[in-house]
Amino acid sequence: MMKWLTALFFSIIVHILIFFSYVFFTTESVENKSRKITNVSFLDEELQNKEEVRKNSKSKEKKQKKIDTKKAEEIKPKEIDNFEEYLKEEEIQKRISDNADVVEQISYKVIKDIESLWIRPNSAKIGMFADFNLRINRLGIIENIEMKQTSGDNAFDRAALNAIRKYKQIKYVRNLDDQTFQVYFSNFTLRFRPE
Amino acid sequence: MKRVILLFFLVLEFKADLVLEITESASKPVKIAILEKNSSSLIGQEIINVISNDLKRTGEFRVLGMDELLSIPINEDEVIQRDWLLLDVDSIIFVEVQNEDNNLEIAYSIFDISYNETEDKRRVLGLPDSLRQSSHYVSDGIYKYFYGIEGISSTKLMYVTRNSDTHKLIISDADGFNEQVLLKSNNSIISPAWSTDAKEIAYVSFENNRAQVFTQNLATGQRNLILSSRSSVSSPAWSPDNKDLAFTSTKDGNSEIYIINLESRKITRLTENLAIDTEPAWSPEGKKIIFTSDRSGSPQIYEIDVRTKLKRRLTTEGNYNARASYLDKDEIIFVHRSKTDFNIAKLDLGSRNLEVLTSTKNDESPCIAPNGNVIIYSTKDGNLSYLAGINISSKVSFKLPALYGELKEPAWSPFLR
Numbered sequence: 001m002m003k004w005l006t007a008l009f010f011s012i013i014v015h016i017l018i019f020f021s022y023v024f025f026t027t028e029s030v031e032n033k034s035r036k037i038t039n040v041s042f043l044d045e046e047l048q049n050k051e052e053v054r055k056n057s058k059s060k061e062k063k064q065k066k067i068d069t070k071k072a073e074e075i076k077p078k079e080i081d082n083f084e085e086y087l088k089e090e091e092i093q094k095r096i097s098d099n100a101d102v103v104e105q106i107s108y109k110v111i112k113d114i115e116s117l118w119i120r121p122n123s124a125k126i127g128m129f130a131d132f133n134l135r136i137n138r139l140g141i142i143e144n145i146e147m148k149q150t151s152g153d154n155a156f157d158r159a160a161l162n163a164i165r166k167y168k169q170i171k172y173v174r175n176l177d178d179q180t181f182q183v184y185f186s187n188f189t190l191r192f193r194p195e
Numbered sequence: 196m197k198r199v200i201l202l203f204f205l206v207l208e209f210k211a212d213l214v215l216e217i218t219e220s221a222s223k224p225v226k227i228a229i230l231e232k233n234s235s236s237l238i239g240q241e242i243i244n245v246i247s248n249d250l251k252r253t254g255e256f257r258v259l260g261m262d263e264l265l266s267i268p269i270n271e272d273e274v275i276q277r278d279w280l281l282l283d284v285d286s287i288i289f290v291e292v293q294n295e296d297n298n299l300e301i302a303y304s305i306f307d308i309s310y311n312e313t314e315d316k317r318r319v320l321g322l323p324d325s326l327r328q329s330s331h332y333v334s335d336g337i338y339k340y341f342y343g344i345e346g347i348s349s350t351k352l353m354y355v356t357r358n359s360d361t362h363k364l365i366i367s368d369a370d371g372f373n374e375q376v377l378l379k380s381n382n383s384i385i386s387p388a389w390s391t392d393a394k395e396i397a398y399v400s401f402e403n404n405r406a407q408v409f410t411q412n413l414a415t416g417q418r419n420l421i422l423s424s425r426s427s428v429s430s431p432a433w434s435p436d437n438k439d440l441a442f443t444s445t446k447d448g449n450s451e452i453y454i455i456n457l458e459s460r461k462i463t464r465l466t467e468n469l470a471i472d473t474e475p476a477w478s479p480e481g482k483k484i485i486f487t488s489d490r491s492g493s494p495q496i497y498e499i500d501v502r503t504k505l506k507r508r509l510t511t512e513g514n515y516n517a518r519a520s521y522l523d524k525d526e527i528i529f530v531h532r533s534k535t536d537f538n539i540a541k542l543d544l545g546s547r548n549l550e551v552l553t554s555t556k557n558d559e560s561p562c563i564a565p566n567g568n569v570i571i572y573s574t575k576d577g578n579l580s581y582l583a584g585i586n587i588s589s590k591v592s593f594k595l596p597a598l599y600g601e602l603k604e605p606a607w608s609p610f611l612r
Binding site for chain 1: 212213214215216217218219220221223224225285307309310314339340341342343344566568588
């Protein structure tokens with residue numbers, strides 16, 4: 001009889017532990033998700049908002065079975081607000097995404113241009129690299145070149161620096177909007193790393 | 196686009212640190228002009244011609260002729276940067292020659308066009324009769340400035356020539372000029388090899404109607420007989436510390452690889468196989484030797500550890516791979532038969548990537564320049580054999596003047612400093 005009672009007791013304890021574990025981990029995942037929603041994923045945020053609205057309205061339904069028209073109107077503009085916010089955020093997201101494309105295109109062109117000017121010395125070895133910080137003005141003219149990381153090989157550093165000096169101007173940035181220019185190209189790093 | 200890295204990207208703050216990676220380089224030569232500074236002299240022009248030819252031969256420089264220039268400054272102050280930018284010139288080399296009191300002094304400066312200032316200044320001192328050699332040193336200085344590794348214009352070549360029944364062992368400058376005959380014989384001379392300090396050479400001579408390995412001091416001319424055998428002896432190769440010679444001999448019945456200590460004259464047998472083992476070459480650190488063996492049925496390259504005598508086969512592609520040397524500890528070059536042609540090929544021992552370097556047809560005896568960037572080999576065009584070379588980084592090939600009916604077994608000297 002004692003054995004049965006002990007087994008029953010442990011079984012209850014185990015079930016309680018499982019229950020708490022489930023609650024704990026479920027809550028954690030919601031927190032993670034909400035953090036993610038706050039920073040990046042706008043679509044999820046909208047779903048979250050909708051979910052919250054739905055939960056709110058459900059609870060209100062339970063408490064007050066009758067919903068007056070005023071409250072209904074209040075909810076509607078709230079939904080519209082969320083939607084507008086969503087559109088705004090989506091627009092920002094789209095702009096960032098479009099900019100990223102443009103930045104990538106310009107970056108690709110700059111890389112190709114400098115590669116056509118870089119005469120790699122024979123002392124260059126795989127794994128060797130040199131970093132240069134470039135400051136350029138709104139017209140794309142390179143105003144300052146600063147070596148951030150030397151390769152340890154004079155000829156390598158010199159050849160890289162010569163390629164940048166010959167390049168002089170990144171004409172592609174003239175068509176960028178001011179904000180994108182400032183963010184990406186007013187100050188950036190060129191890394192020479194032979195493959 | 197993997198080479199564009201957005202290291203730091205926050206949507207709300209709009210901050211990004213853009214890193215662009217340049218991984219490929221232009222396959223074009225450095226464009227320069229070489230001008231005499233403050234004067235125009237015959238000796239100056241002669242020196243400029245030597246330097247110009249040295250640099251052109253590498254394939255890594257484009258040296259502008261005087262007729263291509265928009266202006267001819269006589270010193271740095273007269274350089275009009277715009278003229279040179281239009282020509283896309285990288286640098287002007289100003290050469291100043293002083294030949295007084297039995298001393299030759301060549302001062303040179305490298306004027307960088309994009310910086311619009313002198314970046315490097317150096318001097319080479321020599322005797323008046325060393326004009327070509329001194330000029331070669333200038334070429335090497337310029338080469339090192341741009342390409343970061345030592346130039347090889349001031350090094351020497353050794354090779355064997357044969358005209359009818361006369362065999363000669365010759366040393367010349369790396370450009371083929373200034374030949375000096377070290378040995379003349381009516382019998383064959385084979386397998387010349389430089390010691391790693393460039394003070395001595397070794398070769399096999401049949402002058403006494405038997406195969407004899409000699410070493411010869413280049414400064415004194417003194418010859419030492421190291422080995423004498425009625426059986427076949429060939430391919431002496433100096434160990435990196437110059438204490439040993441590896442060689443091939445049939446003294447025990449068939450062709451095997453041996454090492455002889457030059458001081459004690461003790462001979463150690465390295466290989467023991469019924470097949471032919473020949474053409475030994477030391478690894479840069481002196482711990483291993485590569486050799487050619489037909490133990491698998493066809494000539495292939497093998498490597499043996501000198502201490503443990505453990506062997507491994509290095510080449511697997513093709514049915515003829517022979518006469519190997521280490522380019523560095525990770526790469527070897529050798530003669531490789533591709534279809535019907537014999538070419539010089541390079542094998543990466545890590546990636547197993549095989550690259551055929553030459554496009555001539557009957558290539559043999561490849562040897563590597565001390566900077567590891569140029570390979571010279573003998574090749575045949577009809578009945579005429581000559582020396583040809585290829586620059587590994589620029590892939591530019593060149594020919595040395597063919598003056599002999601037969602020219603073979605080139606050996607490139609170490610740096611002569």
